[in-house]
Amino acid sequence: MEKESQREAYGVTLQEIGKNDRIVVLDADLSSSTHTYMFSKLYPERFFNMGIQEQNEMGVAAGLARSGKIVYASTFAVFATGRAYDVIRQSIAYTNLNVKIVATHGGLTVGEDGATHQALEDIGIMSGLPNMRVIVPGDAPETKRVIREIMDIEGPFYVRLSREKVPSLLKEFGFELGKAIVMKEGSDLTIISTGITLSMAMEASSKLKDMGIDSSVIHMPSIKPIDRDIIIKYSRLTGKIITIEEHSIYNGLGSRVSEIVAEDGSARVRRIGVNDTFGESGPGWELLKKYGISSDHIIEESLKLIKR
Numbered sequence: 001m002e003k004e005s006q007r008e009a010y011g012v013t014l015q016e017i018g019k020n021d022r023i024v025v026l027d028a029d030l031s032s033s034t035h036t037y038m039f040s041k042l043y044p045e046r047f048f049n050m051g052i053q054e055q056n057e058m059g060v061a062a063g064l065a066r067s068g069k070i071v072y073a074s075t076f077a078v079f080a081t082g083r084a085y086d087v088i089r090q091s092i093a094y095t096n097l098n099v100k101i102v103a104t105h106g107g108l109t110v111g112e113d114g115a116t117h118q119a120l121e122d123i124g125i126m127s128g129l130p131n132m133r134v135i136v137p138g139d140a141p142e143t144k145r146v147i148r149e150i151m152d153i154e155g156p157f158y159v160r161l162s163r164e165k166v167p168s169l170l171k172e173f174g175f176e177l178g179k180a181i182v183m184k185e186g187s188d189l190t191i192i193s194t195g196i197t198l199s200m201a202m203e204a205s206s207k208l209k210d211m212g213i214d215s216s217v218i219h220m221p222s223i224k225p226i227d228r229d230i231i232i233k234y235s236r237l238t239g240k241i242i243t244i245e246e247h248s249i250y251n252g253l254g255s256r257v258s259e260i261v262a263e264d265g266s267a268r269v270r271r272i273g274v275n276d277t278f279g280e281s282g283p284g285w286e287l288l289k290k291y292g293i294s295s296d297h298i299i300e301e302s303l304k305l306i307k308r
Helices: 007-016 037-042 054-066 077-083 083-093 106-113 121-128 138-149 197-212 229-240 253-264 284-289 295-307
Strands: 001-006 024-025 047-049 070-076 099-104 134-135 157-162 165-169 181-184 190-191 214-219 222-223 240-247 270-272
Touching: 001 007, 001 138, 007 024, 007 037, 007 099, 007 138, 024 054, 037 047, 054 070, 054 077, 054 083, 054 099, 070 077, 077 083, 077 099, 077 181, 083 099, 083 106, 099 138, 099 214, 106 284, 121 134, 121 157, 121 222, 121 240, 121 253, 134 138, 138 157, 165 197, 190 197, 190 229, 190 253, 190 295, 197 214, 197 240, 197 295, 214 229, 222 253, 229 240, 229 253, 240 253, 240 295, 253 270, 270 295
Parallel strands: 024 047, 024 070, 070 099, 099 157, 134 157, 190 214, 190 240, 240 270
Antiparallel strands: 001 165, 134 222, 181 214
């Protein structure tokens, strides 16, 4: 299956939308990794390398947005949400400014950089902020659509991208803020994924089909706002839900789905993600398997739900 880089898709799209002279791009001395350097080649007068100072980057982003610019601010996810949280809260979210924080290197697939660089709590941190919208694209084609769409939606966004190249499964789909994508219909259980775990969900569903278990697969790129209606619909249709994400099981996709099901749905939910621990250094895809973020683990948990 073809694999493409979300980071490269981001850089290419910045070049394309950069024709709009309201767009400015900021980075924190990581432009070769985030691929914002691609924008700087075409529009150097609207690209600002802020150095290793993410707090200042977000403050400057807020000021530029206040002056009427559409700001894309990038760094690694762990630095964007960790080092700069207070500035994002007070200067971007509270003031509801037009800053698009596009953070790369989210989750375990940062790989060999290890626990200090692996953001496993960032979706929860950003989802807790009023006014902030949180998007986790599933592949490179969807990343391109997301970067374009948020340009025309006023207000702050947090977009989380992966370091690794991932299978391109969403070429034929659109993106709508707050809406999920039904990848596959089934009546026995529902698998809900976000971000790069989509390929795992699809693989698991195919293997479960061979075992006589018919599963629905829902891709959830928009974590906030989230597609409440689709969650309720499939909770009632199948009565069993597996969530999978490259994030802590706390305060991410699994938590959001569980909250909605508890309030309005009727299903048992099992969450697959990082279980209240830090990561470690190693190849990204191997780390995912070690921490149980895999198609095999989806199948294991699905069989437990079916048996119960």
